[in-house]
Amino acid sequence: MIPAALAHLLVFLTVPPLLLGLVQRVKAIFAGRRGPPLFQVYYDLHKLLRKEAVYSRTTTWVFRAGPVVSLAAVVTGGLLVPIAGIPGPLAFSGDFILLAYLLAMARFFTVLAAMDTGSSFEGMGASREVTFGSLTEPVLFAGLLVLAVGSHSLSLSYILGPGLHDLWVRAGPALVLVAVSFAILLLAENCRIPVDDPSTHLELTMIHEVMVLDHGGPDLAFILYGAALKFFLFAAILVRLVLPVGADQPLLEAGLFLGGLLLVSVLVGTIESSMARLRLMRVPALLGGALVLATVAIAVLFSVPGAR
């Protein structure tokens, strides 16, 4: 039990920045560049942690609390998510509700920190962040609902655990829909194209990057690390959902999981290189589409005999 929890923690705390490096590498290859090293994000974090901080005279303690609370919320959320079949160390019945609200807590404090600067740019980013954030909430719950109803369990670690294989047999089509809706959610929640552009903070794309414009030094390192962790969490759920292997072969499971993470990063990089960002007022339609997919999955689950 304890070794498993330690392995969970170790993977969760160390692997995530690598995924961001992978995405950057894929984008560089598409653009015909060599790109930064795969471990660039670790180097960035190391550099930022050693730097001093610059604070605006307008800001208060809320600005400094923002990155701290957000990172703490994402790390706590990670303790509820199973990684490669290892149950989350703090899993319990009803834990995914807590996970959703912990992520909301992280968003709330990032937004407040942005508004604390008094900058119109950051206010704009904050406004867009809460708009899309409040629309992703029902999508997340609709997808989780399908999984919960299908596997008769309210714990994420069980849902994505041994029962998942059987659920694919019973209600495969519903799970395909949920997987697509979660993939959209992954892009939206992690500020990826087509919702947001992580590489600029130009006015047209002002969402997440512009919110953290005034942060520097260790604060920015916390934000960057938190973003990597959040990306990893969504990727871990998606990979596990799409590649449910029996629990009796831990090595195969771990290998498949890592391969899956690699695949997700490559896919995200490919999408970012081959698509344009959507117009801002189109994003609610995309999220609405994800909600429709998940709702159809619910309908499938409730209407097909034997699916539940």
Add this chain to the structure above:
Amino acid sequence: MNATGLVLLGILVLLTGGALAAGCARVRGLCLGLFLASSLGGCVLAAVAGLQVLLAGAVQDWVVDWNVPAGGFHARLDALGAWYALVVGLIGAPIAVYATFHFEHASRGTLAVLAFLFNLLLGSLLLLAAAGHALLFLAAWEVATISAYFLIVLFHEKEEIRRAGRIYLFANHTGTFCLVALIALLGAGAGSLEFSALSGSARFLPASGLLLPLALIGFGTKAGILPLHIWLPHAHPAAPSPISALLSGIVIKAGIFGLLRFLAFLPPVSVSWGVVLLVLGVLSGVLGVLYALSQHDLKKLLAYHSVENIGIILIGIGVGLVGARTGSGLVAVLGFAGALLHLLNHAAFKSLLFLGAGRVVHATGTGAIDHLGGLARRMPATALLFLVGCVSICALPPFNGFVSEWSVFRAMFEQSTRGAGTAALWSVGGILGLALIGGLAAACFAKVFGAVFLGEPRARHDHGEARDAPGPQKVAMGFLALLCLLIGILPQLAIRVVWPACVQVAQSVGAQDIPDPGPVAAWLGSVSSIGLAFLSLVLAIALLSRLLLRRPSVHVGTWGCGYARPSARMQYTASSFADPLLRVFRGVLYPRIDSSRGRGSFSGSPALRSRTPDAAETWIFRPAFALLMRACAPARFLQRVPVQYQVSVVVAVLTLLLLWKVTL
């Protein structure tokens, strides 16, 4: 002394203290002291009595002769009443402390009226909690309604305040009218108005199909269920802030308490009524938070959030009823536990928010969100406490709002996972609705806190004068904030306190196989340990950040992407902040924008005004009242005739009624 006696003693303390304080309003210090001592004493006695019943489980009757036709002074503090008494006590006490220092400089007349009515309101609500007889319940209900009215119009010199008071009185008396009809019908069936007689199961009830709608309108108007909520956004901003806190925290909860109390007396409700409550709850929640998002006035915004939270409570009651009728005791008790806990939680954080808003309005002289900003540096304690309220109302862990919403969510997930048929599907809708409510509430409070407390002051008059709350008010708000945090990190204890009340409600609507609190408390224990883990992580990372920043930080102006002269008026306003979401939901809200743009080269000052009229008010109540006025127009001549004729009409009607009674 037993619990029922204790609560009656509390009422006695409140009433005598209030009357004495009103009597010696000439001596300001004595009046305030008497008021504070008596209201605190009454609240403490009520809270102790409530806890005694909930923890020890001893329910006692207290019967006194009361010479009223069909009446009886029968007090009985059972588990449900004890929970409401506990809420009144816990929340009433800090509001009383705040009010004492809020009205420090008020005129003597105001002081006397306030001291008496404040205590009268608290006392009548406690009597409501302890009533064991329908007529006593109705009397307490009416005293509470009237005393709240006079508190709302405490500063009646302004026409808009009088108008808000009228709307409150109209709405609430329409509700009381329905309650009188409900109680009359119930009494006609049972032959007595004792609660114990009403709850007998096998009996004939006249017009049994009408009973639940009557209860819903009667109690729903007080609680503020959509579309009966229209008095809230008028009355809350009009009332002085401690009174708004009292209204939103405790008074509207009387509607929920009454509904739960009378569910036991109604004929067994079908599953579909549970679904109706669930749908009404989702509608109140979603529309309440959307209207809140579109408001420009701080207190009006908070009033709409009360509609939202009453919606969440109603979702809990609805899913509890569905669970009870479909034979799942766990769903029933989880739903009711969510509803009852949210009753306390909302009372705690909403009164905290109203008290904080009161400080903002007091310090800056305005409640217009778009004119505020940067108050966190001028009133740091109020800002911190207000932030606790914001985080709690958004149901973010580890604060109390999350605990009750978790319970409601958990009930609906349980229902949709294990339940059968359409009831499970309705729960699915409830889950999606509650998720949307959660997301929108977070957006709305990011707007409120960000625009009011963060950044720079937006209006031309800067708030350099704004001073933080005086010590006792900080203590009052701090107590409420602490309550929010404590329930959030120790939910397993809170659930054990509320459990007897949940079981009572669940049993009264016919739930079977009610589980013991063990497993639920165990789940909440996990919530508790994760909350503590989160808090310690926050501390650890903050410490790490402090250690890493060895060199002193540099302080400069906010980076404006190269723009060299940013001003406070360039900040994003609260209205622009909410605009994208209002656009997404424009099909529901119909926001209006009136703009006047000058013509020609030397145009005057252009103006832009955005507002979102309440659909229930414009589409339901205005046309309905216009119709009523037209229908009553023929009888208007009576108002113009001399008074003798008017009296003779009254006498004639009374004589006719007597004749009718005699001939029957």
